[in-house]
Amino acid sequence: MDWIASHLTHRNLMLALSLIWSAYVVVVGIWILLQRRAPVATLSWLLSMAVIPVVGIGVYYFLGPRRLKRQRLRRLRSRRKSRMRSSVARLREKVPQAPDSLKQVVKLVTASTHFPVSTAEHMELLVGGAATFDDIMAAVREAQHHVHLEYYIFEPDQTGMALLHLLAEKARAGVQVRLLVDALGSKRLGRRHYAPLEAAGAEFVLFHPTKLGRRLRPVTNFRTHRKIVVIDGRIGYTGGVNITDEEDRRIQPDAYHDVHVRLEGPVVNWLQTVFLEDWAYALEYDSKTEPTDYDALLPELPEGQQVVQVMTSGPDNNMEAIHRVHVSAIHVATRRVWLTTPYFVPTEPSMLALTNAALRGVDVCLLVPEKSDSRLVTAAARSYFDELINCGVKVFEYQASMLHSKTMVVDDHLGIIGTANFDNRSFRLNYEVCVVAYGERLNTKLATQFEEDLQSARRVGYARPQSFWQRLFDSAARLCSPLL
Numbered sequence: 001m002d003w004i005a006s007h008l009t010h011r012n013l014m015l016a017l018s019l020i021w022s023a024y025v026v027v028v029g030i031w032i033l034l035q036r037r038a039p040v041a042t043l044s045w046l047l048s049m050a051v052i053p054v055v056g057i058g059v060y061y062f063l064g065p066r067r068l069k070r071q072r073l074r075r076l077r078s079r080r081k082s083r084m085r086s087s088v089a090r091l092r093e094k095v096p097q098a099p100d101s102l103k104q105v106v107k108l109v110t111a112s113t114h115f116p117v118s119t120a121e122h123m124e125l126l127v128g129g130a131a132t133f134d135d136i137m138a139a140v141r142e143a144q145h146h147v148h149l150e151y152y153i154f155e156p157d158q159t160g161m162a163l164l165h166l167l168a169e170k171a172r173a174g175v176q177v178r179l180l181v182d183a184l185g186s187k188r189l190g191r192r193h194y195a196p197l198e199a200a201g202a203e204f205v206l207f208h209p210t211k212l213g214r215r216l217r218p219v220t221n222f223r224t225h226r227k228i229v230v231i232d233g234r235i236g237y238t239g240g241v242n243i244t245d246e247e248d249r250r251i252q253p254d255a256y257h258d259v260h261v262r263l264e265g266p267v268v269n270w271l272q273t274v275f276l277e278d279w280a281y282a283l284e285y286d287s288k289t290e291p292t293d294y295d296a297l298l299p300e301l302p303e304g305q306q307v308v309q310v311m312t313s314g315p316d317n318n319m320e321a322i323h324r325v326h327v328s329a330i331h332v333a334t335r336r337v338w339l340t341t342p343y344f345v346p347t348e349p350s351m352l353a354l355t356n357a358a359l360r361g362v363d364v365c366l367l368v369p370e371k372s373d374s375r376l377v378t379a380a381a382r383s384y385f386d387e388l389i390n391c392g393v394k395v396f397e398y399q400a401s402m403l404h405s406k407t408m409v410v411d412d413h414l415g416i417i418g419t420a421n422f423d424n425r426s427f428r429l430n431y432e433v434c435v436v437a438y439g440e441r442l443n444t445k446l447a448t449q450f451e452e453d454l455q456s457a458r459r460v461g462y463a464r465p466q467s468f469w470q471r472l473f474d475s476a477a478r479l480c481s482p483l484l
Contacts, residue, residue: 101332102413102438108328109309109436112321115273121265121304123437125417125445126239129247132260133159136229136237139262140166143231145296146176148275150207150228152185152419153242156193158251160243164193168200177202178291180279182224183209185242205282222315225419225430227260228275233299236268237261238433239417240342240406247404256404259449261417261435261442265304272298274312274433307438313420314431322420322434323427327353329410336363338409338450342402344368344381345423351384358392365394367453369403377423389462400456406434407446415443 106117126132140147140163147170154160171177179197181189183206194204207224229237239260241247249255263271276297280290291297313322330337330353337357344366346354358364366388372378385395408416418434420426437443 098413098438101334105325105329105332105414105436106309106438109311109321109325112319112324113311113313113317115270115310115312117307117309117438118267118270119265119304120263120267120306120308120437121302122263123306123308123442124262125442125449126237126241126260126262127449128249129159129241129244129255129258130250132237132239132241132258133163133243133248135262137163137166139229139231139235140170143170143175145232146178146230147232148178148180148228148230148272148279150180150224150226150275150278151243152182152223152225152227153244154179154181154186154189155242155244155246156189157245159245159248160189161193163243164197167202168197171197171200171202176291178279179204180207180224180275180282181205182207184220184223185225205279207278207282221429223430224278225426226274226278226433227419228271228433230268230272230275233272233297234264234268234301236263236271238263238271238419238435240404240419254401256402257398257400257453258404259407259417263308263435265306266301267304267308267310267435268301269298270310271433274310278431306441308442309436309438311416311418311434311436312432313427315429316431320427322418322432323347323350325436326350326408326416326422326427329408329414329416330354330357330364333357333362333364333410335411336365336409338363338365338367338447339422340367340403340405340407340450340453341422342369342372342404342406343377343421343423343425344384345377345425346384347424347427350422350427351387354393355388355391358388363394364392365396365450365454367396367398367403367450367457370397370399370458371402373402385460386462389460395460396454396457397460398453398457403453405449405453407450409443409447409450412440412443413438415446417442417446 110116124135126135147167149167156164167177167179177197177200179194179202181204186206187210198204208220208222210220227238227240227242229235237260240258241260245251245255247256247258276291283290311321311325313320327349330350337354339354354364354366368381369378372381388395406418406421410416415437416434417437418432420430420432420434426432
């Protein structure tokens with residue numbers, strides 16, 4: 001009798017656990033289905049939740065896909081609309097030889113980001129962290145009204161502390177200094193480092209602090225990967241260079257190889273707009289006030305000859321603008337697509353675009369680092385090489401140092417430079433910003449730099465010799481592609 005009672009109790013327990021597990025799967029399944037993600041990703045998450053219910057739901061809660069809603073600055077949006085013109089008309093005026101396909105790219109950027117085509121009086125490609133830091137520091141020294149900075153990585157090392165001291169000096173002189181850094185990417189930048197900056201009168205804010213704070217939903221997986229500097233509303237910078245000694249060969253001989261761009265002219269208004277909205281959003285965690293002196297922040301500037309457009313994306317916009325524009329630009333290419341990226345983990349649409357372009361005779365070249373700063377990402381990238389090469393894509397690995405540039409050259413009239421890597425994280429999870437330039441000026445400079453970089457790279461061959469364990473690791477790393 002005791003055995004029977006024990007057996008029945010055990011069966012009841014198992015039945016109860018089964019019912020609880022079934023209810024859990026149904027509830028979590030509905031939650032994930034309502035996110036309306038790609039079927040493969042949805043099925044993967046559902047399987048993970050079912051197999052490891054407690055751990056899985058925690059991982060999904062913190063790292064799973066979701067969209068954020070941000071309240072926009074109404075006054076800024078109103079001013080933005082008043083300055084928008086017909087993008088295609090401006091392109092036709094400045095680049096009369098632009099093909100119709102280029103006009104379609106302009107429309108796509110405008111529709112997906114609400115940033116119109118603009119112009120730049122001056123656009124300079126800065127190669128390497130040393131050149132970038134020198135140029136930014138010189139411009140900061142000349143600032144009269146404000147200096148705005150937004151960075152993913154801002155290290156308290158020699159480079160970072162030199163810039164912090166300069167910013168404090170400008171703040172004491174009456175210049176309004178605002179520094180916004182990602183809480184995770186700049187985790188080594190502690191209060192002892194930026195306290196003197198605040199004491200000088202500058203403002204410092206963390207983007208998505210890693211603690212929950214007042215937020216009901218965690219934002220650990222959503223980082224600002226943007227690198228933006230705006231000085232007096234007239235000079236702007238963006239690109240791949242973070243504030244760290246790792247980007248300066250004068251300090252570290254094996255520093256990252258990277259590029260940045262300096263902008264002057266009306267396009268800086270739009271780069272400023274990106275910063276101001278990020279700043280206002282980050283203030284949710286802080287008591288500081290939003291800026292309101294828009295006349296000084298967004299000055300009227302004379303038109304330039306270079307046609308250019310600011311492009312952003314992030315988890316607050318389901319349009320995936322940077323992803324869409326890269327794929328669209330590759331599809332319309334007729335002569336060349338030269339892509340440089342430190343992290344190559346393509347989505348299915350972007351992989352299809354690259355291979356299609358190569359198959360129809362376009363010169364498609366991919367330049368990636370031989371070894372990135374992430375072994376997992378390097379392995380995932382290599383898992384795509386054979387397919388690319390088999391379709392005619394030329395794959396090169398940069399050997400001189402860690403390649404960190406993020407650029408794309410399409411034919412003779414389109415160039416893209418910015419903060420976005422060619423991977424899932426940049427396309428769908430991070431806050432990113434890029435500059436799209438129409439015409440030959442930036443395109444030629446980026447193409448020249450690409451050719452110079454190839455001198456320090458080796459071409460990857462098809463079916464290159466690899467051990468079984470290396471092929472297995474590469475294939476396993478590829479499974480992590482959606483999160484890389």
